[in-house]
Amino acid sequence: MTDFHAHVLPRMDDGSKSLEESKELLISTCAQGIDVICATPHFDSNIESADSFLKRRAAAHTALSESCAGLQIPRLVLGAEVSFFVGMSGNDELSSLCIGGSRCLLIEMPYFTWTAGIRTEIYSLSTNLSLIPILAHIERYPEFSSDDKLADLFEIGALLQINAEAFAFTRTRKRALELFKSGLCVLGSDCHGIKRRPQNMGAAAAVIEKALGAKRSADIFSRCDELLGT
Numbered sequence: 001m002t003d004f005h006a007h008v009l010p011r012m013d014d015g016s017k018s019l020e021e022s023k024e025l026l027i028s029t030c031a032q033g034i035d036v037i038c039a040t041p042h043f044d045s046n047i048e049s050a051d052s053f054l055k056r057r058a059a060a061h062t063a064l065s066e067s068c069a070g071l072q073i074p075r076l077v078l079g080a081e082v083s084f085f086v087g088m089s090g091n092d093e094l095s096s097l098c099i100g101g102s103r104c105l106l107i108e109m110p111y112f113t114w115t116a117g118i119r120t121e122i123y124s125l126s127t128n129l130s131l132i133p134i135l136a137h138i139e140r141y142p143e144f145s146s147d148d149k150l151a152d153l154f155e156i157g158a159l160l161q162i163n164a165e166a167f168a169f170t171r172t173r174k175r176a177l178e179l180f181k182s183g184l185c186v187l188g189s190d191c192h193g194i195k196r197r198p199q200n201m202g203a204a205a206a207v208i209e210k211a212l213g214a215k216r217s218a219d220i221f222s223r224c225d226e227l228l229g230t
């Protein structure tokens with residue numbers, strides 16, 4: 001099972017605050033049956049260049065890998081959670097922020113109803129840059145509840161990422177299961193630390209398995225893993 005969204009690298013953003021916290025987070029992730037964790041620190045093009053971000057990310061990754069030597073932890077795959085910006089579909093630097101060398105780019109979308117211009121920008125990521133947009137924590141946006149509003153995004157091959165917590169709450173659980181069953185979604189914890197927004201994919205996986213059965217849920221999880229070639 002892959003966690004597609006996690007703020008597990010130390011001191012990169014508002015996630016883990018230290019090497020020790022990152023290490024504990026990775027150990028708790030492993031204990032919940034997760035084999036691969038995508039480290040997706042926030043990237044905001046208004047604040048930092050991709051080059052500077054990648055240098056910071058590489059340093060945080062090296063430090064964490066060294067401090068976890070010999071421990072049983074999930075495989076770490078590097079990516080980013082890219083804040084949506086106008087013009088992103090013309091910026092080929094974004095390929096360097098895709099998850100684990102795939103074409104999958106995790107994007108934090110604006111928190112209001114997406115205009116035609118915003119949707120066009122997402123389509124163009126696919127057509128101009130051949131990227132697969134993965135829209136982070138889809139349950140937080142108004143589009144979550146509408147098949148119609150999501151249909152054109154599916155047509156261009158965009159994927160949705162659902163946070164594990166969406167399976168815990170009754171107000172979102174039914175819809176989260178529906179989307180997950182469609183095979184157009186991936187799951188992420190969006191974990192930020194040991195105490196604040198901890199790893200919670202294990203509980204979500206249990207809800208999914210109970211609702212869909214062991215075989216079907218395992219099949220869907222394994223299709224998700226394949227997106228990253230894992």
Ligand SMILES: [Fe+2]
Binds near residue numbers: 007
């Ligand atoms: Fe996040």
